Amino acid sequence: MTFEELKPKVQDILLHKDTLREDKLLQLCHLLKDNIDYYDWVGFYFRNGEKEELLLGPYAGEPTDHTVIPFGKGICGQVAVSNENFVVPDVKAQDNYIACSFTVKSEIVIPLFVDGKNIGQIDIDSNVLDPFSDLDERFLEFVNAEVAKLF
Template identity: 60%
Template sequence: MELELLKSKIDSLVDKNNSKEFTLQAICDLLENEIPYYDWVGFYFKNGDKEELKLAQFTGEETEHTIIPFGKGICGQVAVSNQNFVVQDVSEQDNYISCGWKVKSEIVIPIFVKGENIGQIDIDSHTANIFTENDTLLLEHVCKKVATIL
């Protein structure tokens, strides 16, 4: 993974002044295309005043998990904890919502606007034990850039 090159590409996408929806979709597509083990990339955001997340833009297979209650699954846990969550082997997680039998690992990074956790980026991989510190650094950068357009 060319970390600095990918950060630069993300910066360019965000700085183009396209619609929020277009930019989020472009980020999903870029990450899924550039990183071979990113098999599903999506954004979830807090659903109004409800204690749940709602799926926004994504790239990958369709998912039935378009609404996720706070506390449920990896995404729901991040909504409550406000912490990054890297799961190298989803079969070892008790509170995991399966998005498909192919998913082996998942990484979720929260997005903060004015100190409030308003959403997250969620990455699924069909490969176990695949995520590194570079993935965390890249996705934290993505979330900081995305926060500037929300």
Template identity: 45%
Template sequence: MFEPTLYSGDPAKDYPLLHSQLAALMEGEPNFIANMANAAALLWHGLKDINWAGFYLYEEDTNQLVLGPFQGLPACVRIPLGRGVCGGAAAEERTFVVPDVHAFPGHIACDARSQSEIVVPLMHAGKLIGVIDIDSPIQNRFHAIDQEWLEQIAELLMRGSKI
């Protein structure tokens, strides 16, 4: 049984805890959807000042990202590769940290409250699988520590799940 944790609000303390909790939840569980669902829940409860945390999965035949497990308000279901923050990060296969989404060309506003966003690609064997997407109602919410740890969480998901 998972015991809820009171997170401190300090990323330097909370990210290592989130990473270890996700690793424990994934132990012996190869199902990618189940692992993403638990990751979304952990990020939602563990990160301060966010309003959406979840995943989009790459659908190669349509060249789109399709909504996966998440926490927050209902979201856009399909995002063309190259469009918006998620589509851009996926197309370029690199993390996008956007301090002000309203200044980002082509931003897709699924939740009008979102002010900043971080998107981390999920890569497996050199192929795009999807992205981790986290939004915040605060401008300039995401920094290098968020990028570092979310990229580690992405690696953990790719290593520990059957893709």
């Protein structure tokens, strides 16, 4: 399924008034993981109040031990500090990488802003080397802009 075909499905999930926010985000994670071949783990991390750490939110994929990530640690922690997209074509080339699984070869993390403040991020792991393009970044920015409306 193309990103353009997925956009209305993303919006449909997020518009359901009788569904809890956590459930919407979980459905969204499954939608992306199930419809984009190289998205092997899709999840959200959110800032833990005023603490400089991220807490794991809804996700689709293998369970992870990384439920709390300090700011600056790993790709997600770096995005929490930089407020910028981070695309990692090959995780083995990153010094500050937290390995979730030996099968993960690449990662993309896009910050989630609400009222100009970084409240979290969407994190995607792939078992494929260098699959992410500018199209992934633009699509995930769209996803996060839609998710931000829930807050």
